[in-house]
Amino acid sequence: MDRIPILKLRDLLLVSIQVDMHDRLAMQLQDELTARISETGARGVLIDISSLDIVDSFIGRMIANIAAMARVLDAETVVVGMQPAVAITLVELGLNLPGVRTALNVDKGMALLESATPDVEDLPDADAGHPE
Amino acid sequence: MPVTRSETLELRSAADVVSVRQAVRTWAIEAGFSLVDQTKMVTAASELARNTIDYGGGGTSTLELIIEGPRRGLRVVFADSGPGIPDVQQALTDHFTTGNGLGLGLGGAKRLVNEFNISSRVGEGTRVVITRWK
DSSP: OOOOOEEEETTEEEEEOOSOOOHHHHHHHHHHHHHHHHHHTOSEEEEEOTTOSOOOHHHHHHHHHHHHHHHHTTOEEEEEOOOHHHHHHHHHHTOOOTTOEEESSHHHHHHHHHHHOTHHHHSTTOOSOOOO | OOEEEEEEEEEOSHHHHHHHHHHHHHHHHHTTOOHHHHHHHHHHHHHHHHHHHHTTSSEEEEEEEEEETTEEEEEEEEEEOSSOOSOHHHHTSTTOOSSSSOSOHHHHHHHTSSEEEEEEETTTEEEEEEEEEO
16 A cells, blocks of 8 residues: 655654545545654644645645644644645635645745744754745 | 547545546546646546545446537546435535535535536435536
8 A cells, every 4th residue: 555755854744745645545644644743743744745736625624634633733734835726726626724834835835834833943953044 | 419438437445536536637638628627627526536435335437528519528427326415405515514524525526617417316326417618
């Protein structure tokens, strides 16, 4: 069975969804990501959906659930890279992803998370030079 | 209305929803749809395929390339022999759900296509037909 890798970078978790997810895989990602936030004490979650060519109500709900669970576990979620055609379709579908922060790309998403979670920059091994 | 090509796919499991999405994408490209129109049709098909499995107990999805006068279109028919929908108008209302979904499936799918037709009989099943024209 497919598995979507979750990478840890300092106190952020990074996920890049590269496959056409069936519903069980989406549920599995939701569960694993929530467990990893708890295990690692991550303060931010960045989900790259630039390879997703659709987001339907099920995948949208998964993203909203991840953001809600992350918030309860003291982590911020940013979704990055949504394709324009996907954004247009989501709005017409009626899905508005409450509580989910978005950014155009990974760079902007990282900047958003670093400003939302100040601790990230205080770590000794944090790279300097990320503008606020 | 002439149907130039047709293909029927089984809808039994979550993986079948992915297969329908991919088939609708391929056919929408063949029909000459723009990227946004492809995305709308694939998303609508994804919602309805999932409904067929979750609420209809499984069924079929039939894709048809159609020609009417000068225009070309893609039609997808979702059919199940499940319990049927007692109140179709209510089921089309946003945020109404009998399951654990968001209740955007039927109403959302309707907004994403040019033509939407649903017929359902309690105890016999449900049939949803969506069409998008190029």
